[in-house]
Amino acid sequence: MPVFVTLISFALKDSQRLFILVFSGTKVSGKVVESAGDEVKEVKEGDIVIPTYIGECKECENCTSEMTNLCLKYPIALNGLMLDSTSRMSVRGQKLYHIFSCSTWSEYMVIDANYVVKVDPSIDPSDASFLSCGFTTGYGAAWKEAKVEKGSSVAVLGLGTVGLGAVDGARMHGAAKIIGIDKNPWKKEKGKAFGMTDFINPDDEPNKSISELVKGITHGMGVDYCFECTGVPSLLSEALETTKVGKGKVIVIGVGVDAMVPLNVIALACGGRTLKGTTFGGIKTKSDLPTLLDKCKNKEFKLHQLLTHHVKLEEIDKAIQLLKQPDCVKVLITI
Structure with missing residues (x-):
């Protein structure tokens, strides 16, 4: 049976940066995991995590190979549904879909725990966001x-x-x-x-x-x-x-x-x-991504060079225009 995790987008620290937290089972408040489902072992209450769009079971033919990071048990969700073929999101009674299993623009969501990775809380949230993809x-x-x-x-x-x-x-x-x-x-x-x-x-x-x-x-x-x-x-x-x-x-x-x-x-x-x-x-999410997060924590990456613009959520149209500017690399949207 799939083990699910709920996700919230929220403002973190006094700089009000957008960050994504994932947690398991029910609800979240603030900037940490509030609760975890009974079968979730990797994350617990109080953890900060980021979502990923591929999983890693560490047991299938692909995960035990050095040739690929594409897990056979936890594949990329291209159909917009969870692994159990359901959607856990809705708005005013209308079903919504989970893009790449993450759907990080939703305030709350449910995600399989195998698609999240724990993050050291000392890592700058904007830096962590660059390591979840890009x-x-x-x-x-x-x-x-x-x-x-x-x-x-x-x-x-x-x-x-x-x-x-x-x-x-x-x-x-x-x-x-x-x-x-x-x-x-x-x-x-x-x-x-x-x-x-x-x-x-x-x-x-x-x-x-x-x-x-x-x-x-x-x-x-x-x-x-x-x-x-x-x-x-x-x-x-x-x-x-x-x-x-x-x-x-x-x-x-x-x-x-x-x-x-x-x-x-x-x-x-x-x-x-x-x-x-x-x-x-x-990159294998469970085996390799923590290595990159450690490099980030140790300031081995110049991730600050990627962050070129900030806008507020209500200025989202401005963000689209900024992407067309020659000096734009990444726009951080704050809530």
Whole structure:
């Protein structure tokens, strides 16, 4: 029988930052878990936790493998329902759906306890929010999926929160050359703050492809690893072309609105390259996410560089407009 957890969004500390708490069984008040269901073992009353959209049972074929973080027992909930095929949310009698099992915009919700991770209360709530997705996905892609090694070369397409996470992950695992690629010139300084060694703005040389620009600063060889973080369909083939023949590896992180995208099969098959997708950067929520939370607590990440704007909840329309501004990375919405 599934073990459920209830979730609340609330303001935390005198800075009134938005944070998400998850707790089990019944209700929550304030900023801590109020009560837990009888079968819940991982969290208890008083704990601070964050929701995740994948679980980890530590027992299934996938969880016991080092090849994937996609649990077979607690999969991604794409149908908007709980594992028991019910919805635990409603408004004025109308059933609502649990997007990716989290539904973090609701004031209260129920979530399976296997989709939450305990957080040290000393961690800044805004930093913790970046680790529940975004930054962690990019960082994990470099750490768990590509397994970037010392002295390697990396290209990152798109320097948003995910891309900057990939840059930081590559840096912390010893990459010698990290090339950031973005049409926003403001991202150059932001990328350098996370460890980027080279920056390419495709608009500066419109007559050359991105792969040509990358090879131009890698002695014609290309890079060992490329992280595609934009979801722009045409960039998937470009990402392949940026990598080395015979050993290049592309990690696809960005997902756009197109389910089907064109692909240069020659670059893949005849080039001997590897193309791999990832969810949450290959991070296992129970085994790996606590490691990243510890790094956050120890100030090993420059997560403050990601937070560029604050708005109040009633200014939500302003937040959407801010996302279009060149100096925007993440907007924190306060309640």
